[in-house]
Structures are given as structure tokens and as C-alpha cells.
Amino acid sequence: MGMTLGSHLTPLARSQIEQADVVFAALSDNIVELWLQRMHPDVRSLQPYYAEGKSRMKTYRQWVELMMTEVRAGKNVCGVFYGHPGIFAWSPHKAIEVARAEGFKAHMEPGISAEDCLYADLGIDPGRFGCQHFEASQLLFYERRIDPTGYLVLWQVGLVGDLSLKRFSTGAAYRQVLVDVLSEDYPLDHEVIVYRGATLPIQKPRVRRMALRDLPGAELTAEETVVLPPSSPLKQNLAVRERLAALDKEAFIA
Amino acid sequence: MSDTIELLEAIGQNATLRHASADELASILEQANASAALRSAIAAGDSSLLSKEFGHKPNQAPQISNVPGHEEDESDDDGDDKPHHPSEPGHSQPHKHTPHKQ
Numbered sequence: 242m243g244m245t246l247g248s249h250l251t252p253l254a255r256s257q258i259e260q261a262d263v264v265f266a267a268l269s270d271n272i273v274e275l276w277l278q279r280m281h282p283d284v285r286s287l288q289p290y291y292a293e294g295k296s297r298m299k300t301y302r303q304w305v306e307l308m309m310t311e312v313r314a315g316k317n318v319c320g321v322f323y324g325h326p327g328i329f330a331w332s333p334h335k336a337i338e339v340a341r342a343e344g345f346k347a348h349m350e351p352g353i354s355a356e357d358c359l360y361a362d363l364g365i366d367p368g369r370f371g372c373q374h375f376e377a378s379q380l381l382f383y384e385r386r387i388d389p390t391g392y393l394v395l396w397q398v399g400l401v402g403d404l405s406l407k408r409f410s411t412g413a414a415y416r417q418v419l420v421d422v423l424s425e426d427y428p429l430d431h432e433v434i435v436y437r438g439a440t441l442p443i444q445k446p447r448v449r450r451m452a453l454r455d456l457p458g459a460e461l462t463a464e465e466t467v468v469l470p471p472s473s474p475l476k477q478n479l480a481v482r483e484r485l486a487a488l489d490k491e492a493f494i495a
Numbered sequence: 496m497s498d499t500i501e502l503l504e505a506i507g508q509n510a511t512l513r514h515a516s517a518d519e520l521a522s523i524l525e526q527a528n529a530s531a532a533l534r535s536a537i538a539a540g541d542s543s544l545l546s547k548e549f550g551h552k553p554n555q556a557p558q559i560s561n562v563p564g565h566e567e568d569e570s571d572d573d574g575d576d577k578p579h580h581p582s583e584p585g586h587s588q589p590h591k592h593t594p595h596k597q
Contacts, residue, residue, distance in 0.1 A: 247507015271552040272545060276500050288554055441542050442507035443520070443533075 242323050243353040244438050246273050254321075254350050255280065261319035263311050267304070267332075269323040269440040269464070277321060284321075297406040304332040305339060312345050323440070325354035329376065329396060356394070358438035359466060362446040365392060370471050377401040377419055377467070389426045390476065393469040395419075399461045409463055416457040427472045429454040434468040435461065497528045499548055 243249020258264055258280050267287040268274050278284045287307070290300045311318045320326065326333040327349050340347035356374070360367060371391030377398040379385065387393060395401075400408055402415035420429070430452045437447040451459060456467065502524065506512040512520065520537050532548035546552075 245507055247504040248513060269554055271554055272500070272503070272549055274554075275549065276504060279500065441545075442503055442513055443537050444542050445540075 242268060242273065242277070242321050244269075244324050244355055244358050244440060245442055245444075246270070246276055246440065247442050249353040251350065251352065254352060257319050257350060258321060260317065262316035264319045264321055265304070265308050266321045267323065268321065272441060273323070281319075293409060294407050301332040301335070305336045308332075308336045309339055309343075312340050312347075313343070322352075325352040325357075327351070328354045328356065355438050355466065358446065359394070359436055359468070362438065363434060363436060363448065363468065365468070367392065370475065378403060381418060381422060387423075387426045389469075389472045390474065391471055395467040395469070397463065398456075398467045399463040399465060410461075413457040416461070420453055420456055423453060423469070427453055427469060431469065431472050434470070435459065435465050436468060437462065437465045496530055499530050499533045499545070502527060502529055502533060 242254070243251070258277070261281065262283070264277070264281045264284045265287055266274055266277055266284055268277065271288075274284070274286055274288075285307070287304050290303045290307075291297070292300075308318050308320055320333055320336060322330055322333055333349060337347040337349060359365065365372070371388065372394060373388060373391060374394045374396065375385060377395040378401050380387075380395065381402050382404075398416065398419065399410050401411055401419050403411050432450055433453050433456060435447075435449040435451065435456075439446050447465070449459070453469070506520070512523065515523070517537055517540060521534060524534050524537065530548055532545050535547070536542050536544040543551075
């Protein structure tokens with residue numbers, strides 16, 4: 242569906258919706274769902290399967306089963322997800338995997354993601370200094386290597402550290418753990434950006450800047466993303482550059 | 496009164512409208528006979544005011560969590576909410592989950 246109502250739905254995605262027998266939807270706004278309902282007579286919201294205190298893994302498996310039930314009944318099924326259906330989205334990939342394993346045709350159309358909007362709205366070129374992306378919780382649960390000479394984008398910081406998969410937000414204490422981990426690579430006064438893209442065309446993106454140390458105390462929604470710009474300059478790899486220079490010399494002599 | 500969803504779609508698809516200021520948009524929407532909820536949402540810069548027209552129905556941000564820490568739990572049953580799996584030959588077991596984003 243892309244991120245913003247009206248702006249990002251691709252012609253091909255709209256065609257998939259219109260040509261489907263049944264449409265399942267997991268979207269950002271109920272208003273976007275209403276918009277989608279105008280494109281097809283049988284749109285089934287996946288929202289009711291979320292519940293506080295219920296493992297999201299259970300919800301996602303239910304989503305897959307809902308879609309597969311219709312696939313097995315011989316229908317042309319379209320799953321519509323906000324942003325890009327394959328980014329921070331388990332069930333679309335799983336549904337395709339299961340469908341193909343059962344001999345059905347299935348594929349994914351790409352969409353404009355929150356990441357795409359982030360680059361545009363914040364003026365960031367991920368190719369300039371490199372860009373790492375992590376779900377914030379994964380950064381806590383696993384030892385990951387951060388390169389502070391590039392951009393670091395942390396997704397779903399609002400529920401960082403939730404092992405239960407049953408909460409939709411964790412609190413300041415959990416974000417403090419994240420800040421403590423990040424402080425191994427970044428100074429606490431390093432400016433971070435808290436970003437939320439526009440999902441309705443009457444919205445502007447929400448962009449807040451604050452020091453890393455202030456992140457735990459900030460009000461943060463589940464949809465917001467934290468960006469850490471580079472905190473150090475790129476460091477030349479002298480040994481590799483010498484090796485490349487030697488290759489260049491050989492090439493010119495040859 | 497003009498349909499709000501149609502107006503939102505029109506704003507989303509139109510480069511001028513999408514990036515118009517609140518004042519510019521307010522003027523256009525008044526001419527288009529937009530709903531009071533839409534006009535107040537734009538004037539206030541607060542899309543939550545659309546709830547006056549559509550009700551307050553917050554969506555959970557879909558697909559929260561790339562299941563960190565639960566990759567090894569992907570095949571676990573959840574008891575009474577276990578989805579039905581068909582017993583046809585060739586039905587493959589779910590693969591171990593790996594992170595999507597690298």
C-alpha cells in the first residue's frame with residue numbers, strides 16, 4: 242500500500258487488489274482501510290487479531306492461516322500491508338513460502354516503505370556513509386556490530402526489549418538499556434533523530450531531534466524510528482588502499 | 496458535502512495539494528465543500544481530528560517485531576489457537592526464521 246494514502250499505491254498493486262477474489266489488510270490507519278474498501282468488495286481486516294497480552298507470533302500465524310484458507314479454496318488472494326509488505330513483516334513472507342510449498346503461485350509486489358520515506362524526509366542518502374538497520378530489540382538480544390561512521394536506523398524503539406511479543410510498548414527503563422548499549426559507540430550528547438512518516442496526505446512527517454541521553458525520557462510511539470547519524474568520520478583503510486594502488490600500477494604497466 | 500476519503504486520495508495524488516500549506520489547503524477544501532472534520536484537522540495540523548467523522552479506531556502498527564529472540568520458537572504450537580495445517584503430502588514445515596533486513 243505504500244506509506245501515504247493516495248500517494249504511494251503503485252498501479253500494479255492497485256491492479257492486484259482489484260483483480261483479487263479476496264483482500265486481507267494490515268494497514269496503518271482505519272481511514273486507509275476505508276480507502277482500500279472502496280477498491281474491492283471483500284476486504285478483511287487483520288487488525289482484530291491483535292490483542293494486548295496476546296503473542297504477536299500467534300497473531301501472525303493466524304494471519305497466514307486466514308490467507309491460506311482462501312488460497313486452498315481456490316481463490317486469488319491479495320494481502321495488503323502498509324509500506325512495503327516484505328519489510329518488518331513476517332506473515333507476507335511466510336504466506337508466500339507456505340503457498341509455494343503447497344504448489345500455489347505466490348509473489349510479492351514491492352511498496353514504498355517507511356525507510357524510503359525516511360531517506361526523502363530527512364535528506365539522507367544511505368549510500369553516502371553506509372546505513373545499518375536493526376529492529377531495536379534485536380540490538381539488545383544479540384551482539385551486533387555497529388559502525389558509527391555510518392548511519393544507524395533503529396526500528397520499533399517504542400517496544401524495545403520486549404521478549405514476550407505481547408506488549409505494544411515498553412517504557413523508559415527499557416529504552417535506557419538501549420541507550421546504555423548505544424553509548425558504547427556513541428557519546429551521550431550525540432544528536433539522534435526521532436522520525437515518523439506521514440500515513441495520511443494531510444500529515445507532515447514528525448521529526449524530532451534530541452541528545453541520545455534524552456531518548457529514554459522522550460514520549461515515543463510504536464511507529465517512530467530512531468536515526469543515529471554518523472558520530473565519527475570515515476577512517477581510511479591504508480593497507481587495502483596500498484594493495485589497490487599496486488593493482489592499479491600493474492594495470493597501467495600492462 | 497464532499498466525500499472525505501475521495502478528497503484525501505485527491506490530495507495524496509496531487510503534487511500541489513500534497514505540499515500545500517494549511518492555509519492554501521483550507522481555502523481549496525472550503526470550495527470543495529469538505530467536511531468540518533477534515534477542515535479542522537488541516538487547520539489544526541492534527542489528523543486525529545478526523546475521528547469526529549470516522550470514529551476513534553486506532554490501528555496497531557502492523558507487523559511490529561521481526562520476532563527478535565523468537566527465531567527458534569517459530570515452530571512451537573500455541574495450544575488452542577493453533578491454526579489448522581492440512582495433512583496433504585508435500586506440506587513443508589516452516590523454515591527457521593532469519594532476519595529480513597541486512
